[in-house]
Amino acid sequence: MELPVQFAELMKNLLGNEYEDYLASYANPRLYGLRVNTNKISCEEFEKISPFHLKKIPWIPNGYYYGEEESPAKHPYYFAGLYYLQEPSAMTPASLLPIEEGDRVLDLCAAPGGKSTELGAKLKGTGVLVANDISVSRAKGLLKNIELFGISNSLIVSETPEKLEQYFTGYFDKILIDAPCSGEGMFRKDPAMIKSWIEKGPEFYAEIQKGIILSAARMLKPGGMMLFSTCTFSPVENEGTIAYLLENCSGFSIMELPQYEGFSHGLGGGEFEKCVRIWPHKAQGEGHFIALLKKAEDDGVTASHIRENRDDKVLYTETKPAKNKKDRPDKNQKKRGRSVSVEEDPDSGLRELENFIADAGINREGRILKVHEGNAYLVPEGTEGIRGFRFLRTGLFLGELKKNRFEPSQALAMSFMKEGYPNTVNLPVSDQRVIRYLKGETIELEDITDQKASGWRLVCVDGYPLGWGKLTSCSLKNKYYPGWRWQI
Numbered sequence: 001m002e003l004p005v006q007f008a009e010l011m012k013n014l015l016g017n018e019y020e021d022y023l024a025s026y027a028n029p030r031l032y033g034l035r036v037n038t039n040k041i042s043c044e045e046f047e048k049i050s051p052f053h054l055k056k057i058p059w060i061p062n063g064y065y066y067g068e069e070e071s072p073a074k075h076p077y078y079f080a081g082l083y084y085l086q087e088p089s090a091m092t093p094a095s096l097l098p099i100e101e102g103d104r105v106l107d108l109c110a111a112p113g114g115k116s117t118e119l120g121a122k123l124k125g126t127g128v129l130v131a132n133d134i135s136v137s138r139a140k141g142l143l144k145n146i147e148l149f150g151i152s153n154s155l156i157v158s159e160t161p162e163k164l165e166q167y168f169t170g171y172f173d174k175i176l177i178d179a180p181c182s183g184e185g186m187f188r189k190d191p192a193m194i195k196s197w198i199e200k201g202p203e204f205y206a207e208i209q210k211g212i213i214l215s216a217a218r219m220l221k222p223g224g225m226m227l228f229s230t231c232t233f234s235p236v237e238n239e240g241t242i243a244y245l246l247e248n249c250s251g252f253s254i255m256e257l258p259q260y261e262g263f264s265h266g267l268g269g270g271e272f273e274k275c276v277r278i279w280p281h282k283a284q285g286e287g288h289f290i291a292l293l294k295k296a297e298d299d300g301v302t303a304s305h306i307r308e309n310r311d312d313k314v315l316y317t318e319t320k321p322a323k324n325k326k327d328r329p330d331k332n333q334k335k336r337g338r339s340v341s342v343e344e345d346p347d348s349g350l351r352e353l354e355n356f357i358a359d360a361g362i363n364r365e366g367r368i369l370k371v372h373e374g375n376a377y378l379v380p381e382g383t384e385g386i387r388g389f390r391f392l393r394t395g396l397f398l399g400e401l402k403k404n405r406f407e408p409s410q411a412l413a414m415s416f417m418k419e420g421y422p423n424t425v426n427l428p429v430s431d432q433r434v435i436r437y438l439k440g441e442t443i444e445l446e447d448i449t450d451q452k453a454s455g456w457r458l459v460c461v462d463g464y465p466l467g468w469g470k471l472t473s474c475s476l477k478n479k480y481y482p483g484w485r486w487q488i
C-alpha cells in the first residue's frame with residue numbers, strides 16, 4: 001500500500017524503531033469482527049447456533065473474529081439482528097464505556113451505529129439512548145441498525161452538537177464521542193481514506209473535534225462519564241483534543257482504562273498514559289484511540305449553565321422536560337401535524353392498536369403511547385416533550401393506523417425477544433422458506449398444523465424474530481419491510 005509521504009514521516013517520528021513493524025502489519029490479512037447482540041441472544045447460545053468459525057476477541061466480551069471466506073452479512077441470523085459486523089478495535093469504545101441500566105446515554109457521532117447498537121444493547125430497554133449524527137443520509141443507516149437490533153428506547157436525531165446542547169445541557173449520564181477523524185487506522189480497510197487524508201489531514205479534524213468535545217462536555221451531568229475515540233493515530237487529533245478539553249473545562253479528569261494484552265498507553269506521559277492506543281502492529285485490530293473522562297460532581301460550570309438556560313429560555317429542566325416545554329410555541333407543529341392521545345380518536349384503528357398491545361403483552365412501563373399523523377410510537381418517558389430537532393425516530397415505532405386497522409411495523413417485530421410474542425411462525429434456519437420470506441415472497445404453511453386462525457404472525461428463524469406476515473388459509477402474506485429485503 002502506498003502511504004502519503006507526509007503521513008509516513010509523521011509515523012516515523014511517532015513510532016521510532018517500531019515504524020518498520022507498523023509498516024509490516026499492512027501485509028497481514030485484514031481482520032473481520034462480529035459482535036453479538038446480547039439484547040437478543042447470549043454469547044453461549046450464539047456459539048451453539050453459529051455456523052461461522054469464531055475466535056474470541058480477547059478484550060471484547062461479546063466480540064469474535066471470523067474468517068475472510070465467510071459471509072455473515074448473508075445469513076438469516078444477520079436479518080434477525082443477532083450480531084453486528086465491525087472491525088475488532090472499533091468494538092472497544094462502546095465496550096469500555098460503563099453503561100448502567102436506566103442511564104441517559106448520548107452517542108453524538110453515531111452513524112452507522114457500530115457503537116450505538118452496543119450501547120443500546122447494554123441498556124436492555126431501560127433509560128434512553130439518543131443517537132445523533134450530523135449527516136441525515138448516514139443517520140438513516142443508523143436508524144436501520146438500531147431497529148434491526150431491536151432497540152426500542154432510542155431517539156434518532158440529526159443535529160449539530162451545538163443545537164443539541166441548547167436542550168440537553170447537563171442531561172446525560174454517559175456520552176460517547178466517536179469523533180470524525182483523519183482515519184489513519186482505516187487505510188487498509190478503506191484505501192479511499194488515504195485520498196481524504198491528503199486533502200484534509202489531521203489538523204482539519206482536530207478543529208472539528210474541539211468544538212464537538214466542548215459541546216459534549218456541557219451535555220454531561222456532573223458525575224457523568226464521557227468516552228472519546230477515533231480510528232486515527234495522530235496525537236493532535238487524540239491526546240491533543242483531550243488536552244484541549246482539560247484546558248477549557250476544569251471539572252474533567254482522565255480515567256484509568258483496563259490495559260489488555262496488546263493495548264498501549266496514550267502518548268505524552270502523565271495523565272495521558274491512562275488513555276488506550278490500539279496499534280495494528282501490537283494488537284489484532286486496525287487501530288484506535290480511546291480516552292474515558294469523568295466530570296466532577298461539582299464542576300461549578302454545568303449547574304450555572306443549566307440555570308442560565310432555565311432563566312433565559314426554559315429549554316430544559318432535570319426532572320420533567322415535557323411539563324416545562326408544554327406552553328412553548330412550537331414552530332414546527334403545523335408542518336408535523338397534531339399528536340393525539342388514544343382517548344381523543346377512538347375510530348382510527350386505535351382500539352385495534354390497544355388490543356394488539358394488550359395481546360402481545362408489550363411492556364409500556366416508562367413509555368408513553370403517542371399517535372402522530374397515523375403513526376403510533378412508544379416514546380421513552382421524559383422525552384415526549386422534546387421539540388425542534390430533526391428527528392428520524394422518537395422511541396419505538398409501533399406501526400400505522402389505517403382506517404380501522406393497525407399495521408404493526410418492522411421495528412416492532414424486531415423489538416420482541418425470542419418467544420416474546422404469542423402468534424409466531426417459527427422456521428428452522430435450514431428451511432428454504434426463511435430466505436423466500438426475506439425476499440418478500442408469500443409462503444405456504446400447509447405442513448405447519450397449528451397455523452389455522454387467520455391474522456398477524458411474527459415470522460421467526462430458530463425462534464428469533466424476522467418480521468410480520470398475515471395468515472389466511474395456510475398462506476402467509478408477506479409483510480417484511482420492503483426496504484430491508486434480501487437482495488443477495
Ligand SMILES: C[S@@+](CC[C@H](N)C(=O)[O-])C[C@H]1O[C@@H](n2cnc3c(N)ncnc32)[C@H](O)[C@@H]1O
Nearest residue numbers: 109110111112113114115133134135178179180
Ligand atoms: C467515525 S464516524 C462514526 C462511526 C460510528 N460511531 C460507528 O461506530 O458506526 C464519525 C461520524 O461523525 C459524523 N460527524 C461529523 N461531524 C459531526 C459533528 N459536528 N457532529 C456530529 N456528528 C458529526 C459523521 O457524519 C460520521 O458519521
